[in-house]
Amino acid sequence: MPDRPRYVAGSPAETEPIPAASVYASEVVAALESDIRFDERGLIPAIVQDAETNAVLMLAYMNRQALELTIQTGETHFWSRSRAELWHKGATSGNYQHVVDMQLDCDGDTLLVRVHADGPACHTGEYTCFYRSFSVDADSGESAVDPNESEG
Amino acid sequence: MPDRPRYVAGSPAETEPIPAASVYASEVVAALESDIRFDERGLIPAIVQDAETNAVLMLAYMNRQALELTIQTGETHFWSRSRAELWHKGATSGNYQHVVDMQLDCDGDTLLVRVHADGPACHTGEYTCFYRSFSVDADSGESAVDPNESEG
Numbered sequence: 001m002p003d004r005p006r007y008v009a010g011s012p013a014e015t016e017p018i019p020a021a022s023v024y025a026s027e028v029v030a031a032l033e034s035d036i037r038f039d040e041r042g043l044i045p046a047i048v049q050d051a052e053t054n055a056v057l058m059l060a061y062m063n064r065q066a067l068e069l070t071i072q073t074g075e076t077h078f079w080s081r082s083r084a085e086l087w088h089k090g091a092t093s094g095n096y097q098h099v100v101d102m103q104l105d106c107d108g109d110t111l112l113v114r115v116h117a118d119g120p121a122c123h124t125g126e127y128t129c130f131y132r133s134f135s136v137d138a139d140s141g142e143s144a145v146d147p148n149e150s151e152g
Numbered sequence: 153m154p155d156r157p158r159y160v161a162g163s164p165a166e167t168e169p170i171p172a173a174s175v176y177a178s179e180v181v182a183a184l185e186s187d188i189r190f191d192e193r194g195l196i197p198a199i200v201q202d203a204e205t206n207a208v209l210m211l212a213y214m215n216r217q218a219l220e221l222t223i224q225t226g227e228t229h230f231w232s233r234s235r236a237e238l239w240h241k242g243a244t245s246g247n248y249q250h251v252v253d254m255q256l257d258c259d260g261d262t263l264l265v266r267v268h269a270d271g272p273a274c275h276t277g278e279y280t281c282f283y284r285s286f287s288v289d290a291d292s293g294e295s296a297v298d299p300n301e302s303e304g
Binding site: 124 | 211255274
């Protein structure tokens, strides 16, 4: 992390300083507004990856407030589409996810959030939500969704 | 699905015929129908992960046909939301992604596709689409989006 916060859009040659006043999460998000593309629902998908094992743990969605809270607290927050409410991951289970770093993809419409997790990511108790193998035998056409532990 | 589906990869001049969809692939998807939850647009997000390095390479969307073609060919296919057309990853760039395995998440609305990639995932030439670090120092409030190579 640079000593002076930098906001880089595109190539390194386009490096642009963020004003020193950008100390609040809401201002951080505002400063990134031109890069982050929330969808028509105001959401951006966030892939959560274990920073130690590199396993992909889950995919969830952040709205602007969830992103601000994630930045502010260093713990993942999401927008629950099914419950239509903010969701502080771990608030119920104790399995908080502590943000190590975040990446924005090339076209600004997906986040990759790498975390140290206090416990399983999945509400089923599985380490990762991606525990169902989706195997296909191209020769036989046989298929299955098996509840195998992901090695991913 | 038409007997001889066609799609355009890149420019119209690069039109490429797709073989008649395998009866197996469509049956596989049909068999998984009760598990897979396509969204209201008929899409499911697919996280693509490098099976060798475990780096997260990209997030793209599959509709039913893209999923069938992915299963049938063993190479990733997506639905391009911006171009509103099927997209065979690598058809233009040569950077095909060969499917190693796939996982479905706990609630069936996200796929994790682990691949061997023939080349960079990103249209910018970067190895991964997640090459812009989005780092925040919670203490100082400093933030940055830097075009660093992801270690993810």
